[in-house]
Amino acid sequence: MAAKEFDIPELPTYIEIPELKEGVMDGEGPFKSSEEFQEPLGFPGEKIDNWQEVAIAKMGELKSKYRSVQVFLDSCVKCGACTDKCHYFLGSSDPKNMPVARQDLFRSVYRRHFTFAGKYFPKLVGAKELDDDMLDDWYNYFHQCSQCRRCSVFCPYGIDTAEISMAAREVLDAVGLGQKYCNQILGKALTVGNNLGLPEPALKDTLLDLEEEIEEETGVAVKYPLDVKGAEILLITPSADFFAEPHIDGLIGYGKVFHQDGVSWTMSSYASEGANFGMFIGSYDVMRKAALRIRKAALDLEVSRVMVGECGHAWRVAYSFWNTLSGVGAGAADEFGQKLQDQLDHRYPQPQHIIEYTYDLIQKGELEFNKSENDDRTVTFHDSCNVARATNMGGISGGQFILPREVIKAVCNNYVDMERSTIKESTFCCGGGGGLLTDDLMEIRVKGAMPRMQALKEVEKTDGVDTLAAICAICKSQFSKVLPKFDFDPYMIVSVHQLVSDAIVMDKPQTDDSDAADDAEEETTE
Amino acid sequence: MADILGAEVDEEGFLVDLKDWTKEIAEQMAKDDDIELTEEHWDVIDFLREYFEEYQIAPAVRVLTKAIAKRMGKDKGNSKYLYSLFPYGPGKQGCRFAGLPKPTGCI
DSSP states (O other), rough: OOOOOOOOOOOSSSSSOOOOOTTTTOOOOSSSSOOOHHHHGGSSSOOOOTTTHHHHHHHHHHHOOHHHHHHHHHHOOOOOOOOOHHHHHHHHHHGSSSHHHHHHHHHHHHHHHHHHHHHGGGGGGGGOOOOOHHHHHHHTTSSOOOOOOOHHHHHOOOOOOOHHHHHHHHHOOEEETTTTHHHHHHHEEEEEETTTTTOHHHHHHHHHHHHHHHHHSSOOOOOOOBBTTOOSSSOOTHHHHHSTTTTTHHHHHHHHHHHHHHOOOOBSTTOOOOOOOOTTTOOOOHHHHHHHHHHHHHHHTOOSEEESOOHHHHHHHHIIHHHHOSSSOOOOOOOOHHHHHHHOOSSSSSEEEEEHHHHHHTTTTTTBOGGGGGOOOEEEEEOHHHHHHHOOTTSSTHHHHHHHHHHHHHHHOOOOOOOOGSGGOOOOOOOOTTTTOSSHHHHHHHHHHHHHHHHHHHHHHHHOEEEEEEEOHHHHHHHHHHHGGGTOOGGGGEEEHHHHHHHBOOOOSSSHHHHHHHHHEEEEOO | OOOOOTBBBBSOOSSGGGGGOOOHHHHHHHHHTTTTOOOHHHHHHHHHHHHHHHHHOOOOOOHHHHHHHHHOOOOGGHHHHHHHHHHOOOOIHHHHTOOOOOOOOOO
């Protein structure tokens, strides 16, 4: 099908505040979820008749349930610090994509119904009714926010814009206006166990295929164990790692590192997904259901460590929410949460990121690299928003920025950072996060990628950067699609563990296949 | 809802009922995308359909490229070649022509 035509933004030398183009991103928003995908999640199948009443009641519920939402709605003083911080605003010039303006679609309704001034003097305080037009704007513009929280870094009050977007989407789901992309995927994750709907036999054969390929290529029998009871580590990784490029080369890298460490590890066919779109749609209940699959897998497989692969928001959910959602970490009070606490080995971070694991092995000198294997590349690193602004690694301040860079530098000789204001805590979103990685949102995805592409273009010019490394499945897929629109090679995006994979020295015998196979066998059964 | 040669398709152009698929539908979908299906396209489409029949899902990119390499020669077993056949992506456009559901996820 022919996609909608739109202008690809030009890449300026410096990012400047664009001239406003009102209504340029007006529209119907992404495809709506049908009954088939809505009802299994507990949402109405289509827009309900008394939607207004239900929406206001839901807002009231969210306001009481999440203290933060109320604080964020009450405390904005319209200072304007956030206006030019959003990649979607910078790329689209639509004033409703200024974070303050997008939030105000929700805040003005909140004022009307939940504040004294708004109830009695709505016009004086910018309070508005939730009518059909407003609801349409909500659906359209809250799906032009990737919940990346760059604006929040610059907000003097620390207002977390992502939470407002999540709340708005939760209200939309409650009145039957769900987004097809997220809700269809959640249905698969909660029944099959992953976002792709990859059933166990397909997963098993895909992994066997991968083992064959690696052995053919390297002569080393690297294994990708599935459902191995009693393994030490359970790896929870985005299912894109099994399925797509460049992701799969990252999975190959994880396997090689595990192999060199000699640790026993497994993946689970029941919980074969790191991503948790429950966060994107703002639903605590759905997010918990997805997280509980991981707890069940960890208990059933009797693992002592839970590790997360290269997925941005998975690491946010794991790092910030798993403790209370499911008891990976410390916090869940229920019986199974407690049981898992007893089972996990607390000498290790629980959960642990694959980057932390590889970094630790590098620090201990347990991995050997031939860095010259990556000499044909000049690499830069894209900080993924959820990792950068919502998590940590290594337990040191700024570890989430330091560790991935240190891993890259350990395996590559040529590394360059992009401009300071576009990385680390100020990183620009890839443009496809927060549930926006769908073809029907291609226009906003391309426009929103502009600020990241601009910074990349500069290091391409000044330092000859030809490789962009990331640790998020969404970023990798988004970049594969948008890079060519800005005259880059779509194959320049790689997993950090692909760089590891290309440089790691595998010290198992290269010629005697039987030995290598035996060693690996022991590894998975010990 | 829209249809192609009488078979219902969803808003993204994928068949609603996979049983409706015929070669003519694939040809019509390709024509709508300005692509003429060659023998090479059919090799890919046939493999996609066979794989789906066995596993109820589209193959992973690496599985697909390996299979194509076996059938059509090593130089063709890569995603660049597949993209030359299906510019919107072998996963999405190829699956659509083959009558498979759209692969979903962070891909």
